[in-house]
Amino acid sequence: MPTEHTSRQFDSELETVRSRVLQMGGLVEEQVVNAIDTLINRRLELADEVIAGDLKVDAIEVEVDEACARIIARRQPTAVDLRMLMTVIKTITDLERIGNEAKKIANMSKLIYQAERLSTPRFSEIRQMSGIVLDMLRQSLDAFARLDPSAAQQVPRQDMQVDEAYRTCMNHLITYMMEYPRSISISLEVLFAAKAIERIGDHAKNMSEYVVYMVEGKDVRHTSFATNEREMA
Amino acid sequence: MPTEHTSRQFDSELETVRSRVLQMGGLVEEQVVNAIDTLINRRLELADEVIAGDLKVDAIEVEVDEACARIIARRQPTAVDLRMLMTVIKTITDLERIGNEAKKIANMSKLIYQAERLSTPRFSEIRQMSGIVLDMLRQSLDAFARLDPSAAQQVPRQDMQVDEAYRTCMNHLITYMMEYPRSISISLEVLFAAKAIERIGDHAKNMSEYVVYMVEGKDVRHTSFATNEREMA
Numbered sequence: 291m292p293t294e295h296t297s298r299q300f301d302s303e304l305e306t307v308r309s310r311v312l313q314m315g316g317l318v319e320e321q322v323v324n325a326i327d328t329l330i331n332r333r334l335e336l337a338d339e340v341i342a343g344d345l346k347v348d349a350i351e352v353e354v355d356e357a358c359a360r361i362i363a364r365r366q367p368t369a370v371d372l373r374m375l376m377t378v379i380k381t382i383t384d385l386e387r388i389g390n391e392a393k394k395i396a397n398m399s400k401l402i403y404q405a406e407r408l409s410t411p412r413f414s415e416i417r418q419m420s421g422i423v424l425d426m427l428r429q430s431l432d433a434f435a436r437l438d439p440s441a442a443q444q445v446p447r448q449d450m451q452v453d454e455a456y457r458t459c460m461n462h463l464i465t466y467m468m469e470y471p472r473s474i475s476i477s478l479e480v481l482f483a484a485k486a487i488e489r490i491g492d493h494a495k496n497m498s499e500y501v502v503y504m505v506e507g508k509d510v511r512h513t514s515f516a517t518n519e520r521e522m523a
Numbered sequence: 524m525p526t527e528h529t530s531r532q533f534d535s536e537l538e539t540v541r542s543r544v545l546q547m548g549g550l551v552e553e554q555v556v557n558a559i560d561t562l563i564n565r566r567l568e569l570a571d572e573v574i575a576g577d578l579k580v581d582a583i584e585v586e587v588d589e590a591c592a593r594i595i596a597r598r599q600p601t602a603v604d605l606r607m608l609m610t611v612i613k614t615i616t617d618l619e620r621i622g623n624e625a626k627k628i629a630n631m632s633k634l635i636y637q638a639e640r641l642s643t644p645r646f647s648e649i650r651q652m653s654g655i656v657l658d659m660l661r662q663s664l665d666a667f668a669r670l671d672p673s674a675a676q677q678v679p680r681q682d683m684q685v686d687e688a689y690r691t692c693m694n695h696l697i698t699y700m701m702e703y704p705r706s707i708s709i710s711l712e713v714l715f716a717a718k719a720i721e722r723i724g725d726h727a728k729n730m731s732e733y734v735v736y737m738v739e740g741k742d743v744r745h746t747s748f749a750t751n752e753r754e755m756a
Binding site for chain 1: 585596599609613693708
């Protein structure tokens with residue numbers, strides 16, 4: 291049997307991992323905010339900051355992944371502790387992918403604004419999607435922090451709103467491209483940026499599902515909790 | 524200490540999980556082949572088969588995930604066995620995402636061919652990308668099956684070829700859309716299909732990196748093994 295001393299050490303290791311995930315989440319959230327600010331408000335000075343910041347996100351992912359493997363090997367956790375570590379391993383993968391999407395948005399913003407001064411399609415749907423997606427990310431991280439799946443219960447419904455806003459955005463861009471064929475290249479970059487934001491929503495939704503698994507021990511992926519398809523066709 | 528009996532049971536459990544992953548890989552490969560056949564050769568009768576087949580892929584993911592958690596909790600594996608299980612958990616996530624992309628391609632094919640009989644852009648780059656991506660998927664699965672990272676060493680280089688073919692494809696589509704603005708909607712579906720194929724390549728590359736981690740115990744993600752960025756900006 292583990293001594294009380296070992297058990298306290300184990301708890302503190304788990305706590306360290308958990309708080310590192312939340313730090314990673316905070317950093318990723320900041321990356322997304324800055325990437326969207328770059329895109330919508332032409333804040334190009336932020337783009338390189340986002341691109342450089344992604345290396346930090348990647349490094350935390352590798353570090354937390356290794357820490358989880360080390361804890362599983364040494365402490366041989368079971369039940370809820372093991373589920374927590376499995377949840378962390380999955381969550382950091384989605385956070386890393388959200389970081390990638392933020393970096394893509396920063397790169398696309400550079401392309402969009404460095405192009406000749408053609409007219410640019412409007413960003414109203416992108417602004418709307420961004421607001422929802424950031425809220426989803428915050429709620430998922432909050433649910434993870436408080437071990438409370440109910441904190442994330444809005445997330446699947448919000449994901450449907452994002453998907454709908456994405457479709458509206460795409461339809462506007464198609465009309466715009468038909469009217470101004472010379473704007474097609476730049477409109478595609480705007481479309482890809484919208485798609486990247488939509489995918490951030492998918493990842494936030496994945497994260498909210500892991501919290502249910504962690505707390506309740508049941509896998510709700512591919513079920514009705516996941517109201518709509520995880521990724522749009 | 525585990526008895527010889529327990530150890531044999533453990534080995535057989537690990538072997539079952541490994542072979543289930545390979546089955547899942549075979550199924551996902553078939554899904555991708557059928558989705559691309561639907562798209563390139565207008566084999567619409569395959570589309571619904573792919574869409575239905577995705578439920579099977581999802582079910583295997585959940586099943587293998589649970590099996591891994593059960594084995595870790597009961598057998599408390601360490602070192603190479605634990606790394607193998609962690610690799611499995613990551614690999615099935617990428618396989619499931621590849622399955623999603625195949626489903627998306629099937630759905631897009633329906634949209635492309637159900638639209639009015641407008642002229643459709645040519646598929647030559649998509650054909651080329653598909654060949655490389657399927658090869659990457661097979662090599663990654665083969666490397667996993669043989670626990671041999673060298674079997675996957677072509678994969679990062681192939682991923683760069685896919686990214687290049689994707690860019691060529693996009694440029695052709697942009698030219699096509701400028702020439703035939705009425706084809707913009709359908710051309711975008713073709714572009715999204717190309718993007719889905721490009722992402723399948725990214726997932727195959729992730730899988731090849733996990734094999735290096737499993738066998739050599741080192742994490743090569745975000746390093747020079749991963750020659751280019753995991754996902755294109």
